Amino acid sequence: MAKVLMKGNEAMALAAIKGGCDAFFGYPITPQNEVPEYLSYHMKEYGRVFVQAESEVAAINMVYGAAGAGARVLTSSSSPGIALKQEGISYMAGSQLPAVIINVMRGGPGLGSIQPSQGDYNQVTRGGGNGDYHVLSFGPETLQETVDLVRQAFDIADYYRNPVMIAVDGLIGQMMEPVDLDNEIPKMDLPPKDWAANGKSGERGKRNTIVSLHLDTQGLEGHNLALKKKYDEMVEKEQRYEMIQTDDADIVIVAYGTVARVVRSVIETLREEGIKVGLLRPITLWPFPEKAFEKLPESAKMLLTVEMSLGQMHQDVRMVNEGKRKLAFYGRAGGIVPEADEIADEVRKLVGGSPA
Amino acid sequence: MKAQTIYKPTEGLTERQLTYCPGCTHGIIHKLIGEVLVEQGLLDTAVGIASVGCSVMSYEFFNCDTQQAAHGRAPAVATGIKRVNPEATVFTYQGDGDLASIGLAEIVHSAHRGENITVIFVNNAIYGMTGGQMAPTTLIGQKTTTSPRGREQAEAGLPLRMSEMLATVPGATYLERVSVHDPKHIRKAKKALQKAFDVQTKKQGFSMIEFISTCPVNWGMTPQDSLNWAVDQMIPYYPLGLFKDATKEEN
Numbered sequence A: 001m002a003k004v005l006m007k008g009n010e011a012m013a014l015a016a017i018k019g020g021c022d023a024f025f026g027y028p029i030t031p032q033n034e035v036p037e038y039l040s041y042h043m044k045e046y047g048r049v050f051v052q053a054e055s056e057v058a059a060i061n062m063v064y065g066a067a068g069a070g071a072r073v074l075t076s077s078s079s080p081g082i083a084l085k086q087e088g089i090s091y092m093a094g095s096q097l098p099a100v101i102i103n104v105m106r107g108g109p110g111l112g113s114i115q116p117s118q119g120d121y122n123q124v125t126r127g128g129g130n131g132d133y134h135v136l137s138f139g140p141e142t143l144q145e146t147v148d149l150v151r152q153a154f155d156i157a158d159y160y161r162n163p164v165m166i167a168v169d170g171l172i173g174q175m176m177e178p179v180d181l182d183n184e185i186p187k188m189d190l191p192p193k194d195w196a197a198n199g200k201s202g203e204r205g206k207r208n209t210i211v212s213l214h215l216d217t218q219g220l221e222g223h224n225l226a227l228k229k230k231y232d233e234m235v236e237k238e239q240r241y242e243m244i245q246t247d248d249a250d251i252v253i254v255a256y257g258t259v260a261r262v263v264r265s266v267i268e269t270l271r272e273e274g275i276k277v278g279l280l281r282p283i284t285l286w287p288f289p290e291k292a293f294e295k296l297p298e299s300a301k302m303l304l305t306v307e308m309s310l311g312q313m314h315q316d317v318r319m320v321n322e323g324k325r326k327l328a329f330y331g332r333a334g335g336i337v338p339e340a341d342e343i344a345d346e347v348r349k350l351v352g353g354s355p356a
Numbered sequence B: 001m002k003a004q005t006i007y008k009p010t011e012g013l014t015e016r017q018l019t020y021c022p023g024c025t026h027g028i029i030h031k032l033i034g035e036v037l038v039e040q041g042l043l044d045t046a047v048g049i050a051s052v053g054c055s056v057m058s059y060e061f062f063n064c065d066t067q068q069a070a071h072g073r074a075p076a077v078a079t080g081i082k083r084v085n086p087e088a089t090v091f092t093y094q095g096d097g098d099l100a101s102i103g104l105a106e107i108v109h110s111a112h113r114g115e116n117i118t119v120i121f122v123n124n125a126i127y128g129m130t131g132g133q134m135a136p137t138t139l140i141g142q143k144t145t146t147s148p149r150g151r152e153q154a155e156a157g158l159p160l161r162m163s164e165m166l167a168t169v170p171g172a173t174y175l176e177r178v179s180v181h182d183p184k185h186i187r188k189a190k191k192a193l194q195k196a197f198d199v200q201t202k203k204q205g206f207s208m209i210e211f212i213s214t215c216p217v218n219w220g221m222t223p224q225d226s227l228n229w230a231v232d233q234m235i236p237y238y239p240l241g242l243f244k245d246a247t248k249e250e251n
């Protein structure tokens, strides 16, 4: 199908419809408002459900209910709203319910700003809900990659029976780019949701219960271990990343989302100057793509993390690096997108050259 | 003489032993719900939402599909279930701490949206499960573990009357307060429940039945004294009766 020019948020909304989303529950917050706005109009055309909830807390609990009843459910929000959704996300992980969460990140802490930011890396990858759980999270770079992931996310969530988050910065939500929403994407073979509590116990011949409560310690530990097995499978199978010109690189920049886009042009400039620089771009934020680091060449003596935060993903880089390579960090905060020149200068400094 | 069955437990409840203290009226309310679901032929299509409180395990007691909700969020969970499964009979079972305190926004807004669900609200004027702390519904002068000198209006305000409050919400359809302190009132309470589920079956919108309930353990009373206290202290402040019936207004 031909590409269409769409605003990021609207493209994500349409991608969700195409991914088979049955129901959306959300609450207004900038910079993601075009997601619910688009869906409030278009979900009806497909005979699907749209509800504007009274709060993010209510929205995520509606998601929990609808997901428990077997539907493919979406919610979208931005940083402070995601903070409020953490309890519900923990409940869904605990009750093994699938759902897709779009997070169009803005600046923080607190009310912060409505400018693009990656300051929620920790919130996205660690979650703020209680208990031993993980949310499979993607940090895509382009709008095309974002919509492809939104469409796949419903399958992935159903497969693992776990929430999946698409974390983009406000720039991806707000910019316009040509996208193809009908291209081939991988489809998964999924079993029927015979566990759903959907009011069909008569038909089914047994009653279903959706619950995260396990009062006996043995029972809960067993449940925790079962969840862990699922997370291990995600770590094994779901790590996604892209490596750009890393084969001969002396220095590798680690960046995701909008920053990775900027870094691509930095690589071109620096390579012309003879500086061998590459890019390791995580696509999954959780699980963090450790496997990509194993593939780096011996020549890569240094890793430079660049983020729109003050060093959150950098902690993961430090962890997988295990002291092997020299590490450096460059970050901008407050909703500022680092410019190619500043990143290039940072690299020049690190390799001992002088800033251009 | 041949043995005759004159009474048996309702099939609306599972065989799991209830976890409530002796003399607690949660059990009577469960039984009524189970009976009504069976009698109205709704058990096979029902989804019950357990909340957080002494009734947290009710997902094990109602003999239908169930889902356990976070503290206060049962009406939002019910909304999600009902919207994607409009043919299911969806009900929540919530205490007063759950519904009138932490879950105030969710209950008001599901009523406001006119969600076609049924809410069972069990008002025992206290946080039972956590050991008897003050609830928004705790009476003036009532001693709890966090109002050890008795609730004072100056500090904690006056007890919240949820049925009266929701009656002011335009979207609500059916609201009634009942009690289960004697057989006569139990029969009346059952009628109210029948009506509430009937409202849902007829797709007429939001219904809530508030039950005056006892907590002998945290009130520090015998079961009989607590029934008397409910009648003498609670009902005067929380009068029984119908607060809204929009099915009549429509006719």
Ligand SMILES: Cc1ncc(C[n+]2csc(CCOP(=O)(O)OP(=O)(O)O)c2C)c(N)n1
Pocket (backbone or CB within 6 Å): B052, B053, B054, B055, B071, B094, B095, B096, B097, B098, B099, B122, B124, B126, B127, B128, B129, B130, B135
């Ligand atoms: C978010 C959250 N806050 C607090 C609690 C602790 N908690 C469990 S039950 C309860 C009070 C329940 O009281 P009520 O709703 O009146 O039910 P009852 O036990 O009296 O039937 C509280 C505060 C919790 N489980 N979750």
Ligand code: SF4
Pocket (backbone or CB within 6 Å): B019, B020, B021, B023, B024, B025, B026, B054, B124, B128, B129, B214, B215, B216, B217, B218
């Ligand atoms: S603590 Fe109170 S409300 Fe809870 S089961 Fe016991 S008597 Fe009933």
Ligand SMILES: [Mg+2]
Pocket (backbone or CB within 6 Å): B053, B095, B096, B097, B122, B123, B124, B125, B126, B127, B128, B135
């Ligand atoms: Mg209570």
